[in-house]
Amino acid sequence: MCPASVAERALGAAALVLLIMLAGFSATTQARGLSALERQVEAVIRDSWGDLSGQEARRLVQDDTQLDCSRARNQPGPALSEEILSRERARIRYPEGGLRPGDPVMGAELARSGYGGRVGARRPDDPGRANGGNCQACHMLEPRDDAGGTLGPSLAGYGIGRGLDPEALRHLYERIYNPQSQMPCSAMPRFGHNGFLTPEQILDIAAYLLHPDSPVNRTETLREAPADPVRPVAPR
């Protein structure tokens, strides 16, 4: 009696494992092999956001890279890093008119504007108005920036030594369009890939950061900047 029930349970467990494996293989990448805890989390999310339009509901669904980086707590190992780099590189799209520097004045405005993209019934942004890039939330933008955040590195002087060189422009366009094509699990949003900024807006911001006459690259203010503390220049 007892051995039989153990055998039965073992059989049941094997069937369950098989079922889970099948579910894992047949499901979309997003749902692949979620742990029991992750399934509980998804259930709580479904329960906690109530009725949403399809467009809003999609914001809560993780794509492959969001899931991978959440699991890795943004510290992907070498194999996962390679995987993310290659698939995010493949996701980059370029502007129809080719990679040409945009309008640096417009770019300055976009880099400061935190408007756009907020949804919900309580305090939505006007979807008719363009999203800002909100770069300043996380980066100090100019040598005399007294309002920039520090989640990302300072961008003061970013264009010095780069200028509007086509390779520098391509590198920066790709960095803003999809930072994870260069730094897997970067904290920076995939602005182009997620459709938050248009390719043209990204070119405007790139022009603002790279243009030799941009306030970002004003050398006279850079020279006045305090020289302390002296630290080795990080490889870039």
Place this chain on the structure above:
Amino acid sequence: MRVLLLPILLACLGAGLVLAQPAPVPEEGADSIADYRRMLREGNPGELWVARGQQLFHAPRGPNAVSLEACDLGLGAGVLDGAYAALPRYFEDAGRVQDLESRLVHCMVNLQGFDRAQLLQDAFSTGERESDMEALAVYVASRSNGMPLDVQLEHPRELELYRIGETLFHRRSGPLDMSCATCHSRESRRIRLQTLMNINSPVQVREVMGSWPTYRVSHGTVRTLQHRMWDCHWQMRLPDVEYVSDATVALILYLTEQGRGGVIDVPSIRR
């Protein structure tokens, strides 16, 4: 040639130095904000919300015209002192883990007969309408002033929700690829000029979790932890997370446990 080269070299050196500078630690700003808080403590407008919450709590209200004095916040009906310090917790009568605000909603619906959907909709003050919930929450929390945060984490559902909260904290999603951890897992970082709590610094988490609900100067009202949860999700460009939903309670439970031992001192005052 040499004449030209020197300024260029200097410029490059200058750029290098600027680029290599560590992120400035906003010590000066933090100190002046601490001073500001100290100065305002005695004249904190949030005290008006505490007083209003006290009136609301003890007055007969709602369709049933009863007070909240029969509300069990975890230590027995009508026991307010120390109740907030052990929230969120599992409540048998509700069959779920509830934080301060979900428990207040529970009592306002079941004892006073208020409409749940209406309570949820009116939970946050707006320009036109003052919230009762903000006043009630800060009053009840203030009755734990001086006590350490001490969630129980004994019931299986409490443990489960704690792990769910931790996972949610690190779950990236939305058009900005953000999770709570994007902003709140590194030391001395700012969004614009706003200093960010670091989840890995117990000292900071204790200070933060012990000081909500808080009077927010820029909002002109007391804001609660539920509002903080909504606000962060809104800023992450996610849809409105529902007031007192399990996701918010899970995050609050996770954060409160990380802040275990933090001394409750409300209402505090913030930007």
